[in-house]
Amino acid sequence: MTTIVRDFRPADAEAVTRVRRAALPFEVTTPKAVLFRVASANPAARYRLLVAEEDGEVVGTAQIGLAYESGTPGLSYANPQVHPAHRGHGAGGLLLRTAEEHLAAEGARSVYAWVLDEPDCRSFAGKRGYRPTRPAHFLRLDLAGGTLPELPGELPPGVELRTAAAYADDPRPLFEADAEVTADEPSDIGADLDDYEDWLAGTWNHPLLDRDLTTVVTVDGEVAAFTAAHTDGETRYHSGMTGTLRAHRGRGLAKLAKTDSLRRARAAGYTDAFTNNDAENGPMLAINEWFGYRVCATEVRHVRALG
Secondary structure (H helix, E strand, C coil): CCEEEEECCHHHHHHHHHHHHHHCCCCCCCHHHHHHHHHHCCHHHCCEEEEEEECCEEEEEEEEEECCCCCCCCEEEEEEEECHHHCCCCHHHHHHHHHHHHHHHCCCCEEEEEEECCHHHHHHHHHCCCEEEEEEEEEEEECCCCCCCCCCCCCCCCEEEEEHHHHCCCCHHHHHHHHHHHHCCCCCCCCCCCCHHHHHHHHHCCCCECCCCCEEEEECCEEEEEEEEEECCCCEEEEEEEEECHHHCCCCHHHHHHHHHHHHHHHCCCCEEEEEEECCCHHHHHHHHHHCCEEEEEEEEEEEECC
């Protein structure tokens, strides 16, 4: 049995998607999204997509890069994923070692990795010098068989529901809203969204972003809250980000946005809704539990110093 690690090739998109869906069945991905991520990566990220081959078959993959949006220099990430049927054969360790060598050469001083909260995965990380920092939960909602809250019969004065598609000619208000709520999101790394063109390239134009199912709540014409919908175009829906701007928090606008988006997603034929939350993000976890989301898996962020 021979295992090698190499850089991604466009012909690998289907195989990488298959591995990711098997390793993390609660995420939404497609071959088109895999190709897009490679093509649209900001040069500052020094991004690479690695694949592991076992006797010529793609059995693992790893997304690696510098956390260029963080205000702290020297941070990086590496997230190896191996198909469950091929774990324990050395692919994960080879992916991680290759990732660390690349990141160290690019000036990274520490590397962060998400690790499933399972004994084998925790052991894998611990043996390689990674220590846990903070957990996050994956949650699932049964759109097909569950119930959803009704939209209010009448919205409060000045409040309107729109979609992201309404901002096609000028999405900057959504960028500014995304930047504010992202800055407040709990994280080890953090992100400062201050490059509009980069946001357009990597977020607004992402093939998973469903602008028609992304709901925007406005108050007196200004963006106040939103929930970004990512879909695979078939049955799976994922909340890419839900947030309320600081001046409008405490009014239930995030619930309103999610209610509208989820109801329209169900009407469009989506059967499974997924999201993920930092375990310390109590307000968002409470909102998702109110909708009926239930934890289906947990990841724990780990970190290791390089050099």
